[in-house]
Amino acid sequence: MLLRCAVFLFLLLGLGGAARAQSFDPRSAVPPDSLRTDAALRREQPDSLRRDFDEQRLRLKLQAYTRRKTIVGRAAAAALRLTRPKEENAGLDAVLLDRQFDRHTFKVVRRVTVRPNDAFGYSLTDSTRQPRSLLDRTGNWVHIRTAPSRIRQVLLFRPGQRLAPQALAESERLLRQTDEILDARVLVNERTSTADSIDIVVITTDVFSITGNFEPGGAAAGRVDLGDQNFLGLGHHFDNTYQYGRNLDQRWRYSGDYSVPFRHFFLAQARYNNEFRDEHGGVSLQRGFYSVNTRYAGALSMDSYNQQITLTVQQPGEILSYYNLRYNRQDLWVGRSLRLRSYDLGYENPGRLIVATRFTRTDYTVSPTADYRNTSLVLGTVGYSVRRYYKDRYLFGFGRTEDVPTGTLLSFTAGLDANAVVPRRYFDVRLAAAIFSQRHGYLFGNLEFGTFQRLADHRAWEQGLLNAQTTYFTRLYRLGNYQYRHFLGTTTTVGFNRRPGELLQGISDERGIRGFSPSVPILATSRFAFNYETTVFTPLSLLGFRVAGVAFADAAWVGEKVGGGTPFGNTPYTGFGLGLRLRNEFTALRTFQILLGYYPRGLVSANGLHVFETARETVSFTDFGIGAPGVTIYQ
Numbered sequence: 001m002l003l004r005c006a007v008f009l010f011l012l013l014g015l016g017g018a019a020r021a022q023s024f025d026p027r028s029a030v031p032p033d034s035l036r037t038d039a040a041l042r043r044e045q046p047d048s049l050r051r052d053f054d055e056q057r058l059r060l061k062l063q064a065y066t067r068r069k070t071i072v073g074r075a076a077a078a079a080l081r082l083t084r085p086k087e088e089n090a091g092l093d094a095v096l097l098d099r100q101f102d103r104h105t106f107k108v109v110r111r112v113t114v115r116p117n118d119a120f121g122y123s124l125t126d127s128t129r130q131p132r133s134l135l136d137r138t139g140n141w142v143h144i145r146t147a148p149s150r151i152r153q154v155l156l157f158r159p160g161q162r163l164a165p166q167a168l169a170e171s172e173r174l175l176r177q178t179d180e181i182l183d184a185r186v187l188v189n190e191r192t193s194t195a196d197s198i199d200i201v202v203i204t205t206d207v208f209s210i211t212g213n214f215e216p217g218g219a220a221a222g223r224v225d226l227g228d229q230n231f232l233g234l235g236h237h238f239d240n241t242y243q244y245g246r247n248l249d250q251r252w253r254y255s256g257d258y259s260v261p262f263r264h265f266f267l268a269q270a271r272y273n274n275e276f277r278d279e280h281g282g283v284s285l286q287r288g289f290y291s292v293n294t295r296y297a298g299a300l301s302m303d304s305y306n307q308q309i310t311l312t313v314q315q316p317g318e319i320l321s322y323y324n325l326r327y328n329r330q331d332l333w334v335g336r337s338l339r340l341r342s343y344d345l346g347y348e349n350p351g352r353l354i355v356a357t358r359f360t361r362t363d364y365t366v367s368p369t370a371d372y373r374n375t376s377l378v379l380g381t382v383g384y385s386v387r388r389y390y391k392d393r394y395l396f397g398f399g400r401t402e403d404v405p406t407g408t409l410l411s412f413t414a415g416l417d418a419n420a421v422v423p424r425r426y427f428d429v430r431l432a433a434a435i436f437s438q439r440h441g442y443l444f445g446n447l448e449f450g451t452f453q454r455l456a457d458h459r460a461w462e463q464g465l466l467n468a469q470t471t472y473f474t475r476l477y478r479l480g481n482y483q484y485r486h487f488l489g490t491t492t493t494v495g496f497n498r499r500p501g502e503l504l505q506g507i508s509d510e511r512g513i514r515g516f517s518p519s520v521p522i523l524a525t526s527r528f529a530f531n532y533e534t535t536v537f538t539p540l541s542l543l544g545f546r547v548a549g550v551a552f553a554d555a556a557w558v559g560e561k562v563g564g565g566t567p568f569g570n571t572p573y574t575g576f577g578l579g580l581r582l583r584n585e586f587t588a589l590r591t592f593q594i595l596l597g598y599y600p601r602g603l604v605s606a607n608g609l610h611v612f613e614t615a616r617e618t619v620s621f622t623d624f625g626i627g628a629p630g631v632t633i634y635q
Contacts, residue, residue: 180230221245323368383411464496495564526559
């Protein structure tokens with residue numbers, strides 16, 4: 001946080017200093033000779049007090065300022081990028097799984113050449129671009145380039161094997177989805193291709209993966225964060241957070257995890273957290289339905305928990321008693337994807353029938369009351385999935401290629417919560433769909449309902465939950481060197497027959513209104529949130545951070561009736577704001593925002609204003625693959 005604020009302050013100072021740099025033009029003091037002067041100079045110069053903003057003129061003056069051989073001039077040259085980046089327009093078909101490589105399907109892959117690039121100074125759209133600034137060269141010197149062996153792990157083809165349909169486009173998409181790679185191109189060397197074999201070239205650019213943060217909390221207190229999303233260039237991922245000097249009996253806290261990727265998209269992870277009255281750790285091995293053609297998926301995880309809990313609500317002046325609670329949890333699931341018959345001899349049916357089952361076992365070794373009993377949860381899912389991916393730009397990034405998932409998903413989940421107290425059945429139905437076009441934008445909808453049914457007590461229904469979500473963003477509009485989009489979204493969470501004391505986790509940030517900090521807790525059992533945002537992408541680049549302007553309007557309705565119900569019975573909470581979004585495409589710390597929000601009701605501030613920083617993305621995409629069967633989460 002401290003590092004982000006320091007960078008933002010430096011950017012404001014840099015912009016202010018650059019804007020004040022003026023040079024005297026003698027021609028403005030003496031009227032030009034109309035017989036000897038160029039027509040462009042004969043034009044009457046407008047009044048400087050009424051002159052409209054001239055972006056080209058400002059950019060030229062900033063360029064002249066960066067050529068000065070002073071310390072400030074050299075610092076400005078290192079911080080500002082004033083040349084418009086080249087964008088790849090040719091070949092950017094909207095459909096990611098396009099048919100340009102169909103003629104190479106089932107050919108033998110003869111050779112695969114991998115060309116990884118460092119994080120700074122390189123571009124897949126401009127092969128002549130090289131790292132020139134001191135910041136670029138220093139960053140690449142610290143950065144460890146992704147190993148070719150790690151890139152080959154993600155590819156869906158191997159030398160000596162026949163090329164499967166869509167393997168080239170899917171490999172390119174999977175490379176972009178990894179944390180350590182910013183962008184990727186998978187190309188066929190057409191000059192060396194033959195009727196039965198091909199050579200493939202894979203070009204990537206890295207993300208600067210090392211992250212660090214230090215937040216002092218006083219003379220003997222603070223927080224330290226250290227992580228790397230591409231340790232030693234092998235794709236290993238670790239995060240560590242250590243906090244010290246806390247005003248608790250346990251004055252420190254630690255949280256960390258380490259992940260290792262393997263071939264065939266297996267991922268192993270170890271995690272540990274030691275918090276005041278809460279210690280837990282675990283290991284897992286997982287493999288998801290990473291591609292359309294993936295046939296098998298699954299995961300195995302084992303976790304251990306050691307907690308101290310209280311059984312009563314604290315009263316004024318009362319000292320609470322804490323009790324030990326220890327338990328272990330094992331979780332196993334497996335899934336199978338089945339191809340459906342195609343009635344088009346030219347193309348494969350994109351639909352998949354997916355079946356999956358999951359078993360979760362919780363064993364309590366130490367518990368304060370008899371209410372904590374060993375339980376086993378068995379779930380099974382049958383679903384139909386169609387997955388397609390499109391390419392676009394200027395959604396989350398500033399010009400890099402981004403993959404937009406579309407398709408259809410229909411699933412049904414049923415299971416049994418077996419325990420000695422209240423055995424119950426579980427049912428869940430989900431329907432989701434999305435469409436996309438570069439002319440009309442993107443539209444996504446999701447509807448899910450899940451509920452438990454007691455096997456005793458007249459088979460009563462309980463803990464029902466309805467989740468609904470819609471997302472829409474417009475096409476990209478252009479205004480000179482500026483580009484902008486509009487984003488709209490709604491989220492609905494409605495509880496039915498929830499247990500007393502079950503509450504939603506407020507309406508702040510991702511759950512409703514960004515930057516909202518209520519003066520008193522909002523005890524909601526149902527919630528409806530509406531979000532609107534306009535993002536304006538500017539051509540400015542400061543210290544490697546691209547700058548965008550943001551305007552937003554949020555509203556949230558909440559229902560407070562015990563057990564759930566409609567959320568539209570009360571006056572909504574609202575929030576409106578403006579701010580800046582700063583994003584660095586080449587580092588793991590990619591996006592943060594400085595926003596000023598106005599909240600008419602419910603805020604601690606007397607005037608309703610709140611300045612805050614957030615890393616929240618504009619929208620979040622939902623893939624149309626089916627993963628582990630699970631119970632809908634009430635949060």
